Amino acid sequence: MPACLQIDAARLWSDLMTMGAIGATPAGGSYRPALSPADREARNLFRHWAQEAGLSVGADAIGTLYARMEGLDPQADPVLIGSHLDTQMPGGRFDGVLGVLAGLEVCRALTRAGITPRRPLEVVNWTNEEGARFQPGVMGSALFAGTLSLPEALERRDATGLRLAEAMAENAPPGPLPFARPVHSYLELHIEQGPELERTGTQIGLVDRSSCMCSGYVTIRGENGHTQTAPMSRRRNALVAAARLVLEIERIGAAQEPEGMVSASVLDVWPNNRVNIPHRAEMSYAVVHMRPEGRAAITAQIEEAVSRIARETGLEITLEHRHFREALTFDADLRARALTLAQARGYSVAELATLTAHDALSMQPLCPTALIFVPCRDGISHSEAEWCSPEDAARGAQLLADLALEQVL
Amino acid sequence: MPACLQIDAARLWSDLMTMGAIGATPAGGSYRPALSPADREARNLFRHWAQEAGLSVGADAIGTLYARMEGLDPQADPVLIGSHLDTQMPGGRFDGVLGVLAGLEVCRALTRAGITPRRPLEVVNWTNEEGARFQPGVMGSALFAGTLSLPEALERRDATGLRLAEAMAENAPPGPLPFARPVHSYLELHIEQGPELERTGTQIGLVDRSSCMCSGYVTIRGENGHTQTAPMSRRRNALVAAARLVLEIERIGAAQEPEGMVSASVLDVWPNNRVNIPHRAEMSYAVVHMRPEGRAAITAQIEEAVSRIARETGLEITLEHRHFREALTFDADLRARALTLAQARGYSVAELATLTAHDALSMQPLCPTALIFVPCRDGISHSEAEWCSPEDAARGAQLLADLALEQVL
Numbered sequence: 078m079p080a081c082l083q084i085d086a087a088r089l090w091s092d093l094m095t096m097g098a099i100g101a102t103p104a105g106g107s108y109r110p111a112l113s114p115a116d117r118e119a120r121n122l123f124r125h126w127a128q129e130a131g132l133s134v135g136a137d138a139i140g141t142l143y144a145r146m147e148g149l150d151p152q153a154d155p156v157l158i159g160s161h162l163d164t165q166m167p168g169g170r171f172d173g174v175l176g177v178l179a180g181l182e183v184c185r186a187l188t189r190a191g192i193t194p195r196r197p198l199e200v201v202n203w204t205n206e207e208g209a210r211f212q213p214g215v216m217g218s219a220l221f222a223g224t225l226s227l228p229e230a231l232e233r234r235d236a237t238g239l240r241l242a243e244a245m246a247e248n249a250p251p252g253p254l255p256f257a258r259p260v261h262s263y264l265e266l267h268i269e270q271g272p273e274l275e276r277t278g279t280q281i282g283l284v285d286r287s288s289c290m291c292s293g294y295v296t297i298r299g300e301n302g303h304t305q306t307a308p309m310s311r312r313r314n315a316l317v318a319a320a321r322l323v324l325e326i327e328r329i330g331a332a333q334e335p336e337g338m339v340s341a342s343v344l345d346v347w348p349n350n351r352v353n354i355p356h357r358a359e360m361s362y363a364v365v366h367m368r369p370e371g372r373a374a375i376t377a378q379i380e381e382a383v384s385r386i387a388r389e390t391g392l393e394i395t396l397e398h399r400h401f402r403e404a405l406t407f408d409a410d411l412r413a414r415a416l417t418l419a420q421a422r423g424y425s426v427a428e429l430a431t432l433t434a435h436d437a438l439s440m441q442p443l444c445p446t447a448l449i450f451v452p453c454r455d456g457i458s459h460s461e462a463e464w465c466s467p468e469d470a471a472r473g474a475q476l477l478a479d480l481a482l483e484q485v486l
Numbered sequence: 487m488p489a490c491l492q493i494d495a496a497r498l499w500s501d502l503m504t505m506g507a508i509g510a511t512p513a514g515g516s517y518r519p520a521l522s523p524a525d526r527e528a529r530n531l532f533r534h535w536a537q538e539a540g541l542s543v544g545a546d547a548i549g550t551l552y553a554r555m556e557g558l559d560p561q562a563d564p565v566l567i568g569s570h571l572d573t574q575m576p577g578g579r580f581d582g583v584l585g586v587l588a589g590l591e592v593c594r595a596l597t598r599a600g601i602t603p604r605r606p607l608e609v610v611n612w613t614n615e616e617g618a619r620f621q622p623g624v625m626g627s628a629l630f631a632g633t634l635s636l637p638e639a640l641e642r643r644d645a646t647g648l649r650l651a652e653a654m655a656e657n658a659p660p661g662p663l664p665f666a667r668p669v670h671s672y673l674e675l676h677i678e679q680g681p682e683l684e685r686t687g688t689q690i691g692l693v694d695r696s697s698c699m700c701s702g703y704v705t706i707r708g709e710n711g712h713t714q715t716a717p718m719s720r721r722r723n724a725l726v727a728a729a730r731l732v733l734e735i736e737r738i739g740a741a742q743e744p745e746g747m748v749s750a751s752v753l754d755v756w757p758n759n760r761v762n763i764p765h766r767a768e769m770s771y772a773v774v775h776m777r778p779e780g781r782a783a784i785t786a787q788i789e790e791a792v793s794r795i796a797r798e799t800g801l802e803i804t805l806e807h808r809h810f811r812e813a814l815t816f817d818a819d820l821r822a823r824a825l826t827l828a829q830a831r832g833y834s835v836a837e838l839a840t841l842t843a844h845d846a847l848s849m850q851p852l853c854p855t856a857l858i859f860v861p862c863r864d865g866i867s868h869s870e871a872e873w874c875s876p877e878d879a880a881r882g883a884q885l886l887a888d889l890a891l892e893q894v895l
Contacts, residue, residue, distance in 0.1 A: 165710070165757065165759070165761070165762055166757045166759070166762075167710070167757075207761070208759075208760075208761065209757065209759055209761075209762070214761065237646075269715075270712050270715040270716075271715040271716070271717075272717060272720075288714075290714070292760060300869065300871070301574070301576070301868055301869040301870065301871075302866055302867065302868055302869050303679050303842060303867045303868040303869075304747070304748075304749050304751050304771070304772050304868075305697075305699070305747065305772055305774045305841050305842035305843075306678075306679040306680040306747075306841050306842050306865065306867065307679075307680070307747075307865060307866065307867075307868075308680075308681060308743060308744065308747075308865065309736075309739050309740040309742075309743040309747050309749070310740065310743065311864075311865075312749060314736065314749055314751070316732055316749075316750055316751060316753060317732060317733065317736050317749070317750075319729070319732075320728070320729035320730070320732035320733050320750075321729070321733065323725055323726060323728075323729035324726065324729050324730065324733075327718075327723065327726050330718050331718040331719065333718075334717060334718040334719065335717065338713070338714065338715075338716075338717075338718050339713075340713050340718070340721060340723055340725075340726070340763060341725055341726075341729075342713050342723070342725065342755075342758070342759065342760055342761075342762060342763060342764055343755070343758050343759060343760055344725060344753065344755050344758070345758070346751075346752070346753050348574065348575045348576075348618065349751070349752050349753070349754070350574070350575070350617075350618055350751065350752060351617075351701060351751055351752055351770055351771060351772040352574070352616070352617065352618075352623065352751075352772060352842070352868060353574055353575075353618070353751060353868050354749060354751060354868070355751055356869075361760055362713070362760060363713050363714055363760040363761055365714045432714050432715050433712060433714035433715050433761070434714075455720075456715065456716060456717065456720075457711055457716065458711065458712045458715065458716075459710055459711055459712040459713075459716075459761060459762050459763070460709065460710040460711050460712075460765075461710065462709070462710075
């Protein structure tokens with residue numbers, strides 16, 4: 078009979094609620110943008126719990142933290158369990174946090190079971206998964222995977238103009254651990270962030286593939302003028318053209334549901350003053366679709382809308398779609414093992430896709446990677462209203478422990 | 487025969503182009519927000535030209551500059567000629583600048599004519615007329631007139647959070663001159679900022695009244711969520727509701743032209759991130775109408791649109807109209823004198839209204855006030871494309887000189 082781990086559901090839940098208190102918001106969320114003072118305190122708490130569990134904590138050049146449980150064979154490639162403690166502005170108490178804290182609980186469960194793993198096991202808190210304050214997101218894992226360069230990342234600035242390197246110096250100093258170390262396998266537990274598991278009454282989602290993504294960037298050039306004197310009929314108001322495009326994008330997104338979606342969510346207006354007709358507006362949005370043709374349909378429809386609005390308003394509008402990320406398939410063997418283990422625990426389980434990016438997407442090209450979803454209430458995330466029940470959190474952590482045990486032995 | 491002044495049109499034009507070089511933009515405008523380093527240099531240039539013309543320059547507690555030509559009777563209430571050197575972001579080379587530099591030219595013309603005025607004559611550069619960086623606008627004249635309090639003004643912050651008092655310390659230190667000194671009369675020359683004079687081929691506009699104004703402030707509360715995972719049909723996107731309202735406001739404004747107008751021109755979105763559904767949007771706009779009933783119709787229609795959009799989207803939208811400014815009538819005697827003097831010069835002249843605010847609106851309650859308009863190309867202002875011909879600038883300055891001469895003798 079194989080060794081068996083038992084996670085401590087009460088401890089996991091206590092840790093989740095404690096971490097949620099760091100940067101807590103009145104409406105029940107957390108406000109811990111990457112490399113903020115609140116993120117620093119979250120890192121301190123992670124380090125404290127990791128050391129309490131007997132792990133040694135190190136950092137890499139972007140401040141990603143690795144809490145290592147040494148293996149019987151220290152030279153063996155480690156198994157990584159990771160996610161992130163940074164949040165949106167504001168965000169919830171589960172997105173990312175669940176995966177990191179469940180990782181610590183897996184280590185404690187190993188210790189309680191008296192098991193020293195053959196392979197080292199590292200719990201990873203990736204720096205800046207959310208991309209809320211500094212872009213791009215999934216930054217720490219992209220650096221680890223070599224798809225983003227360190228100098229480029231360090232020069233990114235937040236909305237106040239602060240360089241990422243300066244924010245790091247204050248709140249997440251770099252360490253000596255190298256990127257792209259050989260890794261045996263990567264495991265990540267995450268809330269679904271969509272409504273499917275809840276809708277179908279399924280306890281565990283095993284992610285088999287990711288979506289096709291890209292980002293759209295729109296610049297609208299109008300003409301400045303006085304809002305209190307310029308004839309209405311002659312106004313070339315960039316905000317008015319932007320408003321039309323926002324509504325078109327929403328309509329296009331709604332028509333693609335559930336396979337794809339898009340909403341305009343970023344809009345900046347210049348000079349943004351009551352007495353000036355806006356002469357410039359910049360918009361952007363994220364496109365996701367499960368199929369490349371679906372993504373192409375969305376981008377083509379938005380391009381058509383842009384042309385039409387430009388023609389009808391006489392304004393100059395440029396549109397560029399960038400940051401194309403192709404769909405990716407997660408390791409089939411690892412997923413098959415997770416399926417078997419979940420069924421052995423009596424969990425209801427389904428395979429499903431992830432529409433959005435996770436650090437696991439960065440890792441799959443490097444090593445066999447498993448991404449496990451648990452339900453979240455009403456599919457809500459990136460929200461103070463985000464919620465995962467203690468039972469769902471525990472089931473996810475238990476499956477993570479069972480799968481990790483197989484990997485480290 | 488009365489004394490006669492002759493302004494130097496070439497010098498005035500040269501000064502306008504020189505001042506336009508301070509904060510010059512590639513597209514031919516100026517970028518001199520109030521209390522910026524560029525505003526400081528504009529003030530330095532004003533001070534230099536004033537002293538060169540034999541005037542003494544002082545400041546009040548908000549940094550408004552008064553360049554004084556002493557009168558034979560120094561105790562007599564001074565005549566003030568004023569406008570502003572600050573610009574929109576960016577703005578043009580004439581809005582405000584024409585009135586200040588024409589004032590200096592009037593003083594030089596007096597000196598050239600060997601006339602020492604009986605009353606002191608002061609050329610005023612009001613601090614922060616535009617309200618582009620720090621709000622509210624017409625700040626300097628409102629403080630002078632006692633309709634705004636100094637502590638309140640000093641605590642205003644720009645978009646970066648910088649306090650006005652700090653910006654002043656850097657770029658426009660306060661001086662000892664008191665607000666609300668007795669003033670004999672106030673004269674202001676300004677570009678029309680609308681198309682009427684140009685359309686009717688009229689050289690001089692004498693402003694008889696101002697419009698009814700107010701500002702609208704909208705807050706839309708949506709719900710945060712993930713743009714790549716939340717079902718489209720469940721999104722409560724504050725930006726989408728804002729976009730609908732922008733289009734409604736534009737439609738309402740267009741229906742009121744030419745007596746009234748309104749465009750949404752300020753929009754801020756939170757968290758303004760590609761992976762988050764906007765949970766909050768704030769909009770604002772300026773309403774102007776020549777009649778109170780027209781303004782009431784605009785605000786009522788916008789309120790109706792807000793209710794409808796709130797009902798249809800299920801989002802919470804609040805709307806408040808504030809900063810009501812009632813229509814005001816300019817001094818009839820002074821306007822009659824200006825009419826006579828303009829006709830004596832052979833200028834075509836018409837009475838007209840001002841839709842937007844000017845420092846002259848602050849001054850009319852204190853003393854007889856004249857506001858003189860000259861045409862600007864296509865009615866464009868608050869724009870790098872703003873243009874006033876040398877001939878129009880000269881005619882305006884000449885009439886200003888003729889009117890000032892009558893006032894100071």
